[in-house]
Amino acid sequence: MARDEIEIGALASLVGYHLRRAASAFLTDFTAAMDGSGLRQVTFAILSMVAENRGTNQGAIGRILSIQRANMVALIDELVEKGLIERAVDRTDRRAFSLTLTPAGEAALVDARKRIDAHERRMLAEFSPKERAKLAELLARIERRDPIASEDKAEG
Amino acid sequence: MARDEIEIGALASLVGYHLRRAASAFLTDFTAAMDGSGLRQVTFAILSMVAENRGTNQGAIGRILSIQRANMVALIDELVEKGLIERAVDRTDRRAFSLTLTPAGEAALVDARKRIDAHERRMLAEFSPKERAKLAELLARIERRDPIASEDKAEG
């Protein structure tokens, strides 16, 4: 093994770099924690959203989670095929599907929450409750920022 | 537009969810900020590493940035083809390539840093210097955590 005593240097001062690395570390551990459950980050998020917003359609969920309509199709298909959610034609809008959890979906969600709580506890083991709350708050503020696209995307 | 008054509910309490969203927001704005520069998050990171660790090989850089050896090949090719870095057979290890920045690479890095500094200022506009430092510190601590894989991956 050659000497790996290289420094990240300037990258260390970039919040974006650390965000990328931290999110990647979380994804890796999340995936390991969910092994055998049949759920991933995205599908868990969708399942969780359906559970708390019974009857909403996939478009609305995709909008909240920033998932393209086109990409939602396969994701919902996946959850339906696993028997975790059900599609039913919406009563007030026959273009849309009303989504609800099946009993198996409820059970899967309970199991997933247990796994994920353990995963978060593991990743944040050295964080005080105060630090954890602070981190969540700072991150939530970043999410709300508009990207450059909304400012000057008119040219080009 | 159907009513989108749905809540993220339980997801709101998950640091992993916010990390994912925040990293995604940063990526979007980063990409827009680098438009026309020919650099992306990964290639900028590599360029930055080469600049601060002249002569190191691609394996060492990949190890630090968590990029697979196999995937480094195309990335280095890309930077070489753009004339930003140069490969030279390592004097002490003829298997390896010693990487250095070209003058064009130096210039590209200066330009990139300007764009990225503006990007970070924009994304963290409402953050005090103290908050920004706190965020970077908390994220850096997450990066250092070992994934579940290192604990109990022995069983199938």
Next chain:
DNA sequence: TATTGTTATACTCTATAACTATA
């Protein structure tokens, strides 16, 4: 025997354009 760089490959994720059926 281990490591550097390489090729080939495959799977996931994300983004866009165009279609249909409803509204």
Next chain:
DNA sequence: TATAGTTATAGAGTATAACAATA
């Protein structure tokens, strides 16, 4: 005319296995 869902597709990003040259 706009929206919900769909299909097809393409580009990133990421992961593994196997090989040649060198250590």
